[in-house]
Amino acid sequence: MIDADSTHLWMHFWAIATAATVSAGCALVGSFLVVRRLTLLGDAISHAVLPGIVLAVLAGGRPGGAGVFLGAVVAGLVTVWLTNLLGTHAGLAEDAGAGVAFTTLFAIGVVLVSALAARVDIDPGCVLYGILELVPFDTVPILGLEVPRALLAAATVLVVLVIGAVVCWKELVFTAFDPAAARAAGLPVGVISAGLLVATSLATVASFEAVGAILVVAMLAVPAAAAELLVRRFQVMLVVAVGLGVAGSILGYLAAWRFNTNAAGMIAVVLGIEYVVAALVAPGDGIVARVVSRESLRWRVACEDRLASLWRAEEGDAAALAPRTLLGRLAQARLVFWGRIGRGSAGGLTDIGREEARVIVRSHRLWEAWLGRHVALPLDHLHPPAEWIEHHLGAEVRGRIAADLEGHEGDPHGRDIPSEEFPRRAADEPAR
C-alpha cells in the first residue's frame, strides 16, 4: 500500500538509494568475476563473510564500521585460501573445495549468531535475506541530512571500488582476458587477483545488511552475465551491468513494496527477469535471434525446394507432388502470394519463379557434376550433398564450378545443367 506521507516516501527513497548503490558496486566487481570465471568464488565469499562479521561485532565493532569490514575481508580471504588448500592438499576439484569451505564457514557464522543472539545485534533472518526495509531507521547525520548508515557504507565502498577500477584499469583488464600474457609481461597477477577478491569481499559486506549473504550472489553474477550477453566490449559491458543492477534494484524494491514482500528477494527476481530478457533479445546470438535465423533458413530452404521440384516437374513428365508438411504448405502459400507460382490448383511456375528455380537447379546439378568429376562417390551418393548445398552457392562459386567443368556437358545423371544467364524453357529441350 502506498502511503502519501512524506516521511514514508523519504524512507523508501533511502532504501532504494541503498539498494541501487549496493547493486552498482556488486555489478562492477561481478563483471570482473564473470569474465574471469571466478563467480563461484564470489558465491563462496558472500557466504563466508558471515563469521568474519559476527566475530568483528563480538570484538566490539559496529555493523557498518571499519572493524566489520576488516573482519569480512579477512574471512573472504580465508575462504579462498581454504579452497586452494583443499585443492592442493586434499586434491579436491574447485567446486567441491569451495562447497566445503563456504558451507563450513557459513555454518559457523549461523551457529555464532544463534548462540550469541543476545550479545550480537544480528538477526539470523537478516543474515540470509537482508532487511532493506529497516535500513532507513539506522541513520547518521551528514550535512544536516539523516543518511542511513548502510547507504553511507555502501557509497564509500562504491567510491573505493570505482577508484580502484579506474587506477588499475589496464592491469585488471589485461589480467582478466589473458592472465598468462599478463604474467609474461611482468604484471603481478597474483596481487591483482587478490585485490579482486578483496574488492569482492568489500562489495559483499557493504551489501550484507541490505540484501543478506545469499542474494549478494544474484547481485554479483546476474547483471554482469546479462550485460555480457548483450554487448561485446568490456567497457560497455561494465556500464550496462551497473545500469541493469541499478534498474533491477529500483524496480525490485518498488515491486516488493507493491506486493508487500521481501525487497532483496524481489530484487533478485527482477534481476533474473532481466537476465532472461537479455538471453532472449541479445543481438547476434540471443535466443530470439538464433531461432529467427534458424527458422528463416528452414523457411527459405522449403521455398527453394518447392520451386526446384516444380522446375523438375516441368522438365520431366511427372507432375510435382503437392506439399505434405505444414512447412511445405506454408512455403507454397508464400510462393503463390509473391507471384512465384500461379494461382489455382494446378498452378505452375510463373516466369519469375522459373528464373529462381533455374538458378537453384543449376546450383544443384553443377555441384553433382563437380563431385562426380573430382570425388570418387557412387552415383546415388551425389544427390544428398547437392540437395543441401544448392541453397548456399552464390553466382561466383557457380561461375568457378562451371569454368572447371568446361567441356563436360550435363550432370552425372545425364540431365542438362540449366544455364546461368539465359532463361529458356527446360521443356524446349529433351531431357535425355
Add this chain to the structure above:
Amino acid sequence: MVDDPFPAAWIPPYNTLVVAAGVASVGFAAGVVGCFAVLRRRALAGDAAAHATLLGVGLAFLLGGGRRDLPLLLAGALSTAIAALLGLVLIGRWTRTRDDAATAIVLGVSFGAGITLLSGISARGIPGSAGLEQFLLGHTAGLTAADATILGVMSLLAVGIVALFLKESTLVAFDPLFAAASGWPVTLIDYALVVLVAVMVVVGLPAAGAVLVTALVVIPPVTARQWTDSVGVMLPLAGIFGLVAALSGVAVSSAVPRMPTGPLVVIAASILLTISLLIAPRRGGLARWLQARRTVAAWADGRLLEVALRLDSDGPFTREQLLAKAPGVAADSAFKRLVRSAALEPVVTRAGTDAWRLAVWGRELAAERSRRVAAWTEVLEAAREDARGHLTIDVPSPEAILGAARMKAIRESAAAERGAGEARPGQPGQPGQPGQPGGGAGG
C-alpha cells in the same frame, strides 16, 4: 513399588527414535549419492538446486491450501529443484554464459524468488505459515514419526538405485568418454545422477535446510575420499560419515534451544573432514609429514655414509670433520643414528673419544650407495641423451633395469654366440657391432 529394570527416563520416546533413524538414513544416503556429485563435479549444481527448493516449498504450501503436509512440501521442493537444474542446462545450451556464472544466477535468482514468496506468505499472515522458515536452516524438532519414515524410505530408495546402477554410474563418473564410446547412454545416466542429487537435497531439507544441505552431499564424500582410492569403499564410508554428521547435528540441536539443525550438521561433517585430513593414512597431513621426514632422514644418512667412506680412507675421522664435509638438513640427527647403530650392527666403530672408523658393514653400505648413485646418474645421462634428439622412447634403457654389469655380460655372451654362428646364411647385412642398444630396441 516394584523396581523397574528400564527406568522410563532411559528410553527415548518412540517419536525421537523414529526421527533419529530417519535422519540417520538421510545422512547415509546423502553421503552415498554425494560421492557421484563430487566425482562428476556437480557439487555446486546441487547447491543451486538446494537453494531453489525454498520456492517449491512456498508454492506447495499455497497449492495445498495452507496445510503443512511434509510430503506435499517436499514434492514442491523437488519440482523446483529439478526446474533449477533444467534452467542450468538451458542456460548452458542457449547462451554464452559460462557454467560458474550460470550456477550463481540460478542459485541467486531462485533463492530470491523463494524468499519473496515465503515473505509474502508470512506478511499476509496465512495460518500455518510460521514454520516454513524452518526449511531455510533446517529444524528436525517438528518432524513426526510418519514424516521421518517417509524421509528414511526415500533415502533407502536412493541408495538402492545407486547400488543397482553402480557399474554404470561409476563408469560415467570416471571415464565418460570411454562410457560413451562403449555405447552407454552417458547423458541419460548423468541426468539421472543429477536428479538423484536433487532428490537427496530435498530429502535432506528438514535436517540441514536449503542453504546448507549441499554440505551434507559434498563433505562426507570428500571425507571418505581421504581414506580410500576405491569407489566400493568410498560409497559406504561416505554414507557412514554422513550418518554420523546428521545424527550428531540433530542431537546437539535438540539439546540447545533455538539452534537450527543445518549448521550443526555441517560443522559435525567438517570436524570429521578435518580429522580425516590430518590422520588419514597416506593422504593425511600426519602421514605425509612422517613420509617427508623419513625421506629426508634416509637421504641424510646416505650422504653422511658417503662422506665417511671418503674420510675413512685417511684413517679415523671426527664428528666435526664429518659434519663439515656433509652439511645440510638433518645431518646432526643422522650422525646420532650412525653412532647409535654401533650397538646393533656396527656401521661405525669407535677409535677414540671422538674418533671413528667405518666398520665392514658400514663400508659395504657406503659402497652399495655409491654404486646406486652412479647407476642412477648413468640412467639420467641416458635420458638426457634421448631428450637431446627430441625423442620420446617408451622402451626403457636396459642398463637402467638390468644394471651395467649384467648388460655387459649379456652383450659379451651375445657377441660370442654371433661369433660362433657367423657362417649362418640369410642375414648378410646385419651389423656386427651392437653399437646402439637404445635405437635397436625400437626396431
